[in-house]
């Protein structure tokens with residue numbers, strides 16, 4: 001069973017950016033192979049990693065349901081055989097990691113199906129990998145859908161505002177309410193201004209009950225690379241954001257994965 005790390009939090013807080021940095025970090029530390037799962041319908045983890053996506057799990061769902069309806073499944077193959085065969089094609093091979101992308105399902109019903117494929121695929125593939133990194137969609141729906149079950153480490157990512165911290169605290173509450181199997185939950189405050197956390201924010205963190213893993217500064221280079229369409233994993237390792245996030249991984253994650 002792979003060590004599973006998931007990122008959660010509101011849209012735009014930096015989940016995908018942090019997931020990308022994590023995958024790059026793990027590959028460099030040779031804590032690989034890593035299976036990266038982009039579970040956000042607005043998939044863009046591949047861009048952060050600099051990989052092209054050809055087939056998503058939603059495409060597979062679409063293809064399977066059409067072939068199944070028309071009786072066009074390859075002869076001798078059951079629907080499950082065919083899904084598994086297509087899944088092999090959907091695995092994008094990067095340097096030190098593989099990437100699976102859920103993609104955008106066509107309708108509400110399809111969503112569950114694509115999610116089902118995703119869950120089965122990650123469960124089945126998980127043994128072949130050292131670490132599983134799940135980049136979740138914005139919001140907390142994925143928690144109630146339990147896409148992210150058996151998580152060893154969850155990072156709740158927040159913007160640097162009181163509201164942001166309160167939203168991150170909801171992650172903790174939901175995990176408790178739904179009795180989810182999340183072994184460790186840590187807060188990461190992203191895009192922190194140069195002057196650091198204000199007293200108000202510190203107080204909000206305190207009352208959230210969340211453990212603070214660390215903070216990541218606002219880094220113009222991240223914006224710059226993003227706007228130019230350069231994969232963020234190509235950022236220099238000593239730029240502010242990458243340096244800070246790596247310190248967090250060194251402190252919180254490294255020994256846990258190695259153990």
Ligand SMILES: Nc1ncnc2c1ncn2[C@@H]1O[C@H](COP(=O)(O)OP(=O)(O)O)[C@@H](O)[C@H]1O
Pocket residue numbers: 009010011012013014015016017018138190191192216217218219220222223226241
């Ligand atoms: N530390 C940072 N400094 C500057 N920009 C950042 C930082 N972290 C993320 N960003 C930018 O914020 C935007 C949202 O980040 P993203 O990772 O896509 O968020 P999410 O996945 O939570 O929606 C992106 O344009 C990204 O480049």
Ligand SMILES: [Mg+2]
Pocket residue numbers: 015016017040044136
């Ligand atoms: Mg994202």
